[in-house]
Amino acid sequence: MASDLLSIASSGARAAKAALDVTANNIANASSEGYVRRSVTITELGVNSLAATPTEINVAGVRVASVVRNADSFRQSEVRRTGSDAARANAEVQGLENVQSAAEQTGLYDSIVNFEASLQQLVSDPTDGALRAAVVEQGRSMAETFNVTASSLAAVGDGLRFESQSGTDTVNNITSELARVNLRLSRSSDASSDQTALLDQRDLLLEKLSDQVGISTSFGKSGVVTVKLGNSSGPTMVAGGTGSTFAMNTASDGTVSFTLDGTAATLDSGALAGKSQALTELAKTNSQLDALASKVIGVVNSAQASGTDLAGNTGTDMFSGTGAADMAMIATGGSAVATATAGSPAGSRDGTNLAAMRTALNSADPAGDMNTLLFGISSAVAGRTVTRDALESIASSAKIALQSQAGVDLDQEAVHLLRYQQAFQASGRVMQVASDIFDSILGIR
DSSP states (O other): OOOHHHHHHHHHHHHHHHHHHHHHHHHTTSSTTOOOEEEEEEOOOOOSOOOTTSSSSOOOEEEEEEEOOOOOOHHHHHHHHHHHHHHHHHHHHHHHHHHHHHHHHHTTHHHHHHHHHHHHHHHHOTHHHHHHHHHHHHHHHHHHHHHHHHHHHHHHHHHHHHHHHHHHHHHHHHHHHHHHHHHHHSSSSSSSSHHHHHHHHHHHHHHEEEEOOOOEEEOOOOGGGEEEESSSSOEEEEEEEEOOOOEEEEOSSSSEEEEEEEEEEEOOOHHHHHHHHHHHHHHHHHHHHHHHHHHHHHHHHHHHHEEOTTTTBOOOOOOEEESTTTOEEEEOOOOOOOEEEETTTTTTOOOOHHHHHHHHHHHOOOHHHHHHHHHHHHHHHHHHHHHHHHHHHHHHHHHOOOOOOOOHHHHHHHHHHHHHHHHHHHHHHHHHHHHHHHHHHHHHO
């Protein structure tokens, strides 16, 4: 009886000690990134043979059946899916906000309005040198503002492409690491501490990968993961110990595309998809800006060619260039403004051609086009921001649901710590009782 009591108490102490170790590990790793809470499953220890007498008490103690990772594959999948959507929306909004700032803060709209206003002021006295000089200076300021705007947008594009390349490198690093984790998982023992840590590492890598690109996953023996780009029918990124090569290509308009092992790949979620969408919007903005600059250059130069300048010469081009980046004022002075009709003498006060230039500009309405461009960008930012906020709320809810199961609650662990400590002490007390019984038996004469 005493020997049974001692073995039962010993098994209880071992089980309580194991539970205390797991609880302590949970507490120590409460702030560790990617750590999934462990819990101990304890079961009754079965005996090796049936008792000869059916009514005889037949007990053998307790054992630790397993140490379980409290990870729900569905909730983890939801965190990856919703997080990938939120990352795409956030990256796109950040890119569009930079485009908006580059287009608005340079003051291009105001410079166009100021140039048109200087032409309006010249109507009062077409021969006034100061008014003519103002037209040239406002034109030069407008051209330089076009240049600055184009340069600012180019800087936004460079930044987005740099971030996209960095994200591409991150994807390749993660897939390579996942392949190595797969190999180690395939060689690890079931429920071993090494395997548990590898599963934590695997899940953390998958979450980081989903921040960059949308993925789908399937799991095999020992937790080995197969990762596909996009949905379950997409191309394979990681299979066993092999990771595919992910690459980025840049088009002439600054937009980017991606390949997987040399085959074109379409991204529908993840930060890289958002940056790609922002670059597409940027290319559209650049195209509109170049068209606007080209329109102003064409309208003004065409009007110049139809008139006579202050010296009585046929008007020459005021602007050079084909777009926003290379637009420049080439008139050397105010006298070059062709305000009079063709054939007018030097010093003519005729403002017919000036009126024609203003009419042509009013019809082209560059200020209105610039306003439309700015409104389009701001509307896109506003709309995408609403979408981003909704997706981030959904992603946050998914993370909270997973954290409630897989995260470490220090208050709950403190309760477990006290519970297992008392169990360990109680088992020790049982062993003391068994020892006392032995001593009593041995003391009988």
